[in-house]
Amino acid sequence: MIDVLPARAPESVDLDATIHRFDSAAPTLDVRDLGASRGDGVFETLGVVGGHPQAVDAHVARLVNSAALLELPEPNVAQWRRAIEVAAASLPTDRQGGIKVVLTRGVEGTNTPTGWIVATASSSDFAERETGVRVVTLDRGYASDVAARAPWLLPGAKTLSYAVNMAALREAHRRGADDVIFVSSDGFVMEAPTATVILRFGDSIVTPRTDIGILPGTSQLSVFAFAQARGLRTQEALVPVADLGSADAAWLVSSVRLAAPITAIDDVPKPIDLQLTREMNAALLARED
Ligand code: PLP
Numbered sequence: 001m002i003d004v005l006p007a008r009a010p011e012s013v014d015l016d017a018t019i020h021r022f023d024s025a026a027p028t029l030d031v032r033d034l035g036a037s038r039g040d041g042v043f044e045t046l047g048v049v050g051g052h053p054q055a056v057d058a059h060v061a062r063l064v065n066s067a068a069l070l071e072l073p074e075p076n077v078a079q080w081r082r083a084i085e086v087a088a089a090s091l092p093t094d095r096q097g098g099i100k101v102v103l104t105r106g107v108e109g110t111n112t113p114t115g116w117i118v119a120t121a122s123s124s125d126f127a128e129r130e131t132g133v134r135v136v137t138l139d140r141g142y143a144s145d146v147a148a149r150a151p152w153l154l155p156g157a158k159t160l161s162y163a164v165n166m167a168a169l170r171e172a173h174r175r176g177a178d179d180v181i182f183v184s185s186d187g188f189v190m191e192a193p194t195a196t197v198i199l200r201f202g203d204s205i206v207t208p209r210t211d212i213g214i215l216p217g218t219s220q221l222s223v224f225a226f227a228q229a230r231g232l233r234t235q236e237a238l239v240p241v242a243d244l245g246s247a248d249a250a251w252l253v254s255s256v257r258l259a260a261p262i263t264a265i266d267d268v269p270k271p272i273d274l275q276l277t278r279e280m281n282a283a284l285l286a287r288e289d
Contacts, residue, residue: 018079019082019083024118032108033107034105039159039160039161039162039163040159042063042066042157043063043100043101043102045098045099046084046098047097048088048098051093052088053099055219055221055255056081056289057289058221060084063075065157066157070157075103084099087119088119091121095121096126097119098255099117100117100120102114102160122256129277130261130274131263132261132262134177134178135177135252136171137181137182137183137244137265138168138180140182142184143186147211147213153213156216157215162194166193179192179193179195180192181197184212188241189241189244191208192252192254195217195219195253195257196215196219196220196253197252198259199250199251200247200248200250200273201243203232204234205223205235206237206243206247207234208239209237210236217254219254222287223259226284230279244265245265249261249262249270249272249277258281259284261277
């Protein structure tokens with residue numbers, strides 16, 4: 001199912017009237033759309049649990065921020081929220097799922113953005129939440145000051161240009177791993193191609209600072225709220241690559257897979273903190289916001 005809607009609408013308009021349902025199997029997207037031909041656009045992926053979309057405010061806020069970084073028209077927040085609710089309600093409640101929200105620069109020459117939402121029921125059993133993932137570190141090719149030095153590279157925006165992220169995952173598979181931790185050219189931990197890195201040192205939970213040019217994670221925000229409620233300390237830090245080895249436990253966290261414990265980094269085994277992993281995933285699954 002695809003809902004296509006304009007990026008802007010007057011606040012007084014009936015939001016439901018601006019949401020159009022499409023059959024995702026039918027031809028829908030104009031081949032001249034700059035989102036398709038140049039990856040010129042932004043997106044969000046939300047988790048859906050029991051028919052309920054998770055962390056909607058955080059995702060819509062990040063969509064608005066990504067759109068601003070690409071100088072796209074400002075998304076109408078009320079309209080996108082309503083469309084997300086409609087899309088989530090179309091999913092079965094007995095399976096987890098995901099919603100992809102896309103906003104592109106639109107058909108070349110029209111100056112009108114294109115937006116749509118696709119809701120999908122997941123067929124995964126999300127076994128990695130218990131069995132974990134093996135990761136390799138890969139050089140992202142950017143130094144940790146990239147955001148200040150080269151903002152036109154759009155660090156921190158969730159753009160549609162994910163070909164590099166997907167190539168990194170293929171490289172991980174070639175090396176016998178499941179996933180990637182990108183590191184900066186000057187030796188700091190960044191993020192995974194589709195997830196945020198979380199580390200535990202004793203009773204401290206640490207994630208890389210976003211000003212090194214990575215995406216602010218919505219799941220990481222929820223994990224920090226959970227950790228604080230559990231009496232753990234939380235910190236956003238500049239994390240040297242060597243800290244991956246000394247961390248007591250490590251996770252990749254993201255909106256649909258949620259927290260996947262890391263079982264090995266560059267073939268060096270990492271113990272799983274199963275108790276904390278289960279609590280973390282229970283807290284993520286229970287989100288009602
Ligand atoms: N970092 C990158 C590059 C991502 O693509 C994602 C999600 O797809 C994340 C981090 C995790 O973000 P979230 O927790 O909001 O899903």
